[in-house]
Amino acid sequence: MNAVSDPAPATRRGGELIVDNVSHHFASGPRRVDVLQDVSFTIPPGAVACVVGPSGCGKSTLLNLSAGLAGPAAGELRWDGDPVRLGQNRDVGMAFQQPGLFPWMTVERNVAVGLRTRGHDKRDAARITAEFLETVGLTEFKDAYPTQLSGGMAQRVGIARALALQPRLLLLDEPFAAVDAFTRLKLQQEFKSLLKLSAPTVMFVTHDVPEAISLGDFIVVMSHRPASVVRIIEINREDRDRSSAAYAHKLSETLECLGVTSDMDAATDD
Numbered sequence: 001m002n003a004v005s006d007p008a009p010a011t012r013r014g015g016e017l018i019v020d021n022v023s024h025h026f027a028s029g030p031r032r033v034d035v036l037q038d039v040s041f042t043i044p045p046g047a048v049a050c051v052v053g054p055s056g057c058g059k060s061t062l063l064n065l066s067a068g069l070a071g072p073a074a075g076e077l078r079w080d081g082d083p084v085r086l087g088q089n090r091d092v093g094m095a096f097q098q099p100g101l102f103p104w105m106t107v108e109r110n111v112a113v114g115l116r117t118r119g120h121d122k123r124d125a126a127r128i129t130a131e132f133l134e135t136v137g138l139t140e141f142k143d144a145y146p147t148q149l150s151g152g153m154a155q156r157v158g159i160a161r162a163l164a165l166q167p168r169l170l171l172l173d174e175p176f177a178a179v180d181a182f183t184r185l186k187l188q189q190e191f192k193s194l195l196k197l198s199a200p201t202v203m204f205v206t207h208d209v210p211e212a213i214s215l216g217d218f219i220v221v222m223s224h225r226p227a228s229v230v231r232i233i234e235i236n237r238e239d240r241d242r243s244s245a246a247y248a249h250k251l252s253e254t255l256e257c258l259g260v261t262s263d264m265d266a267a268t269d270d
């Protein structure tokens with residue numbers, strides 16, 4: 001990915017997201033499913049929080065509550081000091097495991113459509129779209145349709161679409177999970193460079209602990225459902241070097257909190 005010529009203005013930088021004692025449940029027929037229990041943490045402006053936890057513990061639910069797509073059963077989420085309100089929040093951008101591109105639209109239109117919905121005129125939307133497609137290295141595919149793209153390329157379009165809105169809060173649900181390991185590493189590197197340009201506040205849900213160490217300023221480790229925060233693990237620059245002892249330490253600390261051993265031989269020994 002290349003650098004955008006006109007990075008987001010300072011006013012679009014990320015704000016502070018506070019998750020304050022949040023609990024949530026769903027009613028599933030006569031059954032009540034408790035999902036989150038007393039979850040609290042703060043993402044400072046421009047920081048990247050990676051959320052890891054067992055499958056089904058409530059990570060996506062936490063993203064939805066942060067986006068204002070649902071309200072918590074108890075507790076509060078605050079964005080820049082104000083309670084997160086139900087409904088569309090113009091500060092928020094989201095991307096998911098499946099990029100969810102409209103198959104009948106070209107790559108260019110897939111990125112531009114969100115900008116048009118948010119009130120950018122046609123010319124402005126075209127300019128921003130061109131800039132972000134260049135940033136993710138897809139300019140020459142602007143007229144292609146999603147079925148003509150590889151998984152990694154489609155994911156780049158999804159990321160470009162989210163970032164083109166210049167979100168102050170970026171909510172990502174395993175955005176690189178559907179691509180092969182090599183493409184995933186490449187997308188992670190590119191994503192890190194992109195974040196430097198506009199510094200949104202990021203909540204990044206992943207099952208991949210190495211990914212969390214490489215992208216997060218801190219990791220929020222969640223427990224089984226109903227999920228609470230087991231530990232918040234700070235990640236420093238030296239922890240990201242995969243050949244370092246510091247990295248190995250963070251990896252085993254995180255896996256331990258998840259109840260998994262990093263020593264596969266020990267796990268299979270009789």
Ligand SMILES: Nc1ncnc2c1ncn2[C@@H]1O[C@H](COP(=O)(O)OP(=O)(O)OP(=O)(O)O)[C@@H](O)[C@H]1O
Pocket residue numbers: 026027028033035053054055056057058059060061062225
């Ligand atoms: N709208 C809903 N109605 C009822 N139950 C729901 C609803 N949404 C989620 N759930 C349940 O809430 C629990 C948490 O779901 P959620 O998708 O937040 O977990 P997750 O940690 O993101 O899972 P995964 O890691 O597998 O993606 C699951 O048991 C799920 O079945």
